[in-house]
Amino acid sequence: MRLEFDGLLGCTALTDPQSEYFGKPEEYAMDRYMYVLCNVCHKAYFGGESRCQMALQSFQYNAAELVCGGCSAPAGTEVCGRHGAEYLEYKCRYCCSIAVYFCFGTTHFCAACHDDFQRLVCLPRNQFPPCPTGPRATPGEGPCPLRRPHPPAGEEFALGCGICRNLSTF
Secondary structure (H helix, E strand, O other): OHHHHOOOOOOHHHHOOOOOOOOOHHHHHHHHEEEEEOOOOOOEEEEEEHHHHHHHHHOOOOHHHOOOOOOOOOOOOOOEOOOEOOOEEEEOOOOOOEOOEEEOOOEEEOHHHHHOHHHHOOOOHHHOOOOOEEOOOEEOOOOOOOOOOOOOOOOOEEEEEHHHHHHHOO
16 A cells, blocks of 8 residues: 555566566565554554665664654544544654654654654754755755645644555545
8 A cells, every 4th residue: 555655566676577576565664664553552663765764774762762653642633533543643743754763751753863863953944945844954956856735844734544544645
């Protein structure tokens, strides 16, 4: 399902007979994507692409910071009537990416911004580039990857139910 959402069902890795993933979309998805175990409810949630997480292998992080959207939902967040708060996804506070970390009890980060948090938390809001904002608060190109209206970088924002959001794109 995530491969279809990302427009990768027709990619060379799946269509080239010489590829190790030819005709094996499930194996390709398992290698391409990362799922993380929530430290609170102990359920897996989407953690981004595996290649984006490579840098984190050498980074010392606190596993307690790996919290899913449902367990980190602030008061006032609109909860899905069908799936509850369990599948809430958040925008990274500092760029136009889906957050995979929840730190300080207040802040959602993607992996790249989490790695650069000491600089980003001190950056004045007027220094953030406009949408689309790339990882580490760099200027992005093209349409916003979140594909929906949202507040500017520097603000917390719940994207809504990840299941419903993915299903609505198919």
